[in-house]
Amino acid sequence: FYVFLLVLSRSHALSFYLFNGEQRCLLAMLPIHSTGIGEYSVSGSYGVMHVNLQVFRVVDEQVLFHQERITTGTFSFDVDEPPGSLASPSPRNVQVVEASALGLRHAPLTTSFDQDVKISLCVKGYRTGASASTAAKRFVSVELEGHLITNTKNSLREGERLDKVGEGLARIEDELAQLVIQIDRANSRANHLRELGERTKHRIVWTSILAFVVLIVTGLLQVLHLKKYFQKFTNPRRSSRNSGFSFKNRYAYA
Structure with missing residues (x-):
């Protein structure tokens, strides 16, 4: 052959x-x-x-x-x-x-x-x-x-190694993506808590101001009420004194 x-x-x-x-x-x-x-x-x-x-x-x-x-x-x-x-x-x-x-x-x-x-x-x-x-x-x-x-076997081995590296990079990329998502969620929660704290602080301030105003108004009303109350006891005596003086004078002139 x-x-x-x-x-x-x-x-x-x-x-x-x-x-x-x-x-x-x-x-x-x-x-x-x-x-x-x-x-x-x-x-x-x-x-x-x-x-x-x-x-x-x-x-x-x-x-x-x-x-x-x-x-x-x-x-x-x-x-x-x-x-x-x-x-x-x-x-x-x-x-x-x-x-x-x-x-x-x-x-x-x-x-x-x-x-x-x-x-x-x-x-x-x-x-x-x-x-x-x-x-x-x-x-x-x-x-x-x-x-x-x-494909040479060395290239195949290199390809397998690169595939493993690619899988590792893909896994790292997924982990980074999950980490970014967690960071975004944490930032969202922090912003929500910050806004909630600001709203709570504003409510506390306005509530304190309103309570102070109510307290002042209540104090003024009480003062006026006490003033009127004591005036009831002082006005009748003055009127009785004035009436007695005028009676004596009337008889004296008579």
Whole structure:
């Protein structure tokens, strides 16, 4: 089987006929702790044949994704750091064909090799029965997104940390909002008590003034009443004296 060697920096799509018993692989260098995504499509049916898809890490042949009898869909896999050295030889008993020799487009490597891991994406056709024709083939299309990176694990961890920080900030914001509400209520109560105190003080002042006026008026009325009362006892004596004097004088003149 063949291996198409590609170093991807943007979206690429490969379409080819896959024959019965044939396996074709796509090699890519992906950064450590990245996530690769892609799409596949298998159409046409010339004879009885199915297609399997497998993605593995070349350095230790660790399977990252495996799907049997693929038709149309998407796939994703995480690129973890392999144990030991990152140097990865080509797969055993596999003929490596440069992409330029096949007339395929390719782009220069954009990341350093000491931070990348070689990934192999392979599709294989197989017969479903002993009577299947060896000439059976399927039309396979594989597309890989540029750099095959969606979110690195470090970014995910950073995102989780930022989410926690965001939750903490949201909680603090809620607490501050509640504190502001409580402060507003306390200010409202203080203003209400202040207004109530002012009204009470005014009522007390006016009540005191009214009571003082009433007291003065009552005192004056009592003084006038006592004056009239004592005048009743003093006026009759004066009148009797005056009447006696006039009587004596009258007899004297007579």
